Amino acid sequence: MESFFIQSFGCRASQADGAEIGSALETRGLTPAATAAEAGLVILNSCTVTSSADDDLRHAVRRTHRENPSARILVTGCFAQRSPREIAALEGVAWVVGNDAKSRIPEIAAPPAPATPYHGQIHITGAFGPFELLAHDAATGRTRPTLKIQDGCNNLCSFCIIPTVRGPSRGAAPDDVVARVRGLAAGHPEIVLSGINLGRWGRERGSSLRLAGLLRRLLDETPVRLLRLSSVEPMDFSDALLDLMASTPRIAPHVHAPLQSGADTVLRRMRRRYRARHYEQRIRRAHSLLPDAAFGADVMAGFPGETDAEFEESLRFIDSLPFTYLHVFPYSGRPGTPASESPDQVPVPVKRERARRLRELGAAKNHAFRQRMVGRRLPVVTLRDGAITANFLPVRLAHPRPANRIVEVEIGSLAHEALVEKSAFPIFDPPRPHKE
Secondary structure (H helix, E strand, O other): OEEEEEEEEEOHHHHHHHHHHHHHHHOOOOOOOOOOHHEEEEHHHHHHHHHHHHHHHHHHHHHHHHHEEEEEEEEHHHHHHHHHHHHHHOOOOEEEOHHHHHHHHHHOOOOOOOOOOOOOEEEEOOOOOOOOOOOOOOOOOOOOOEEEEOOOOOOOOOOOOOOHHOOOOEEHHHHHHHHHHHHHHHOOOOEEEEEEOOOOOOOOOOOOHHHHEEEEEHHHHHHOEEEOOOOOOOHOHHHHHHHHHHHHHOEEOOEEEEEOOHHHHHHHHOOOOOOOHHHHHHHHHHHHOOOEEEEEEEEEOOOOOOOOHHHHHHHHHHHOOOOOOOEEEOOOOOOOOOOHHHHOOOOOOHHHHHHHHHHHHHHHHHHHHHHHHHOEEEEEEOOOOEEEEEEEEEEEEOOOOOOOOOOEEEEEEEEOEEEEEEEEEOOOOOOOOOOO
């Protein structure tokens, strides 16, 4: 019986894709291996949001082929969609499968290996069909499964290649989402909903249900204990969505809204669909309703043409808002995007220095947030090693607990990047009865 190993790079949506592929392969009779060196089939699920992500994929192919030369390597994901011929030329690669053909990976790779090994076969359809949840459970072995319910993006940000490699925005059918969450909730207290542009779920022509409406259905029709939203564009944090989040402990108090820059002139060149004042209104509205929530943002340093004055303006703006963490990325040009063709590229040392200052600010904000939680009693989801709070902070438990439980703990102190439990108490707030 052949074994397989999957390594996924990049965002939560990519991680969810990898889990789905793995589950589909298991239904074909393949067994998961602990490492790439032990597997007959190695699947590398790539990211291409930055040049370093591309480099990570190349290094992974070379390392896999060096350590396990008999393994059949299949590369899929965003880099595969963008540059299939480049990847197909790498030694050891048997197949390159684009995002638009991911659902065919089991039939492409699961049959027995031929006498003459494949080399560099490319499977790209050139068209993205409707988004459908696969029938298998991709949560095996995971304490906090991620369910991808949306894919693609209709935005045309000047720096982003994602609409090209993921296709247009499309979401899973609401009944399918409800059914999948109901199944996952039986063994997992927390489920993370993800997407490439999650806030656009339900925006397809003919759909009247929006993300807030879907969440209401999940609360009413499933026994899920805790739902967490991954990244949502700022203007998709509608009043209806924020009011719902504030009304129930069954939606994690966690707001992650990509910012990119706090300078309007930079946002305009990025072709973002909001300005700093719009972003601030959404975040302050959310903070007024969820004062102890985690607030995170993606921030880009050194976008083409970013002046010292624009960077300082962005830094001040970020400092003024109640963020609890930042994801900071130095700008990385993506071939085929307008920003990559700009003559005003920021020098690499300047980008690195700006990123360093942003990360320092994010670390200070995160430390202050963690310090504010000391002495509180907080609900946490237990993991295999420690726990995570509903407001997205790691916790070191005072004594081991079984994974996949929700308990309430008292925070006694801080240690490095984690909260430390003082004592624990059972949580007494059971989920609301759900409709069959």
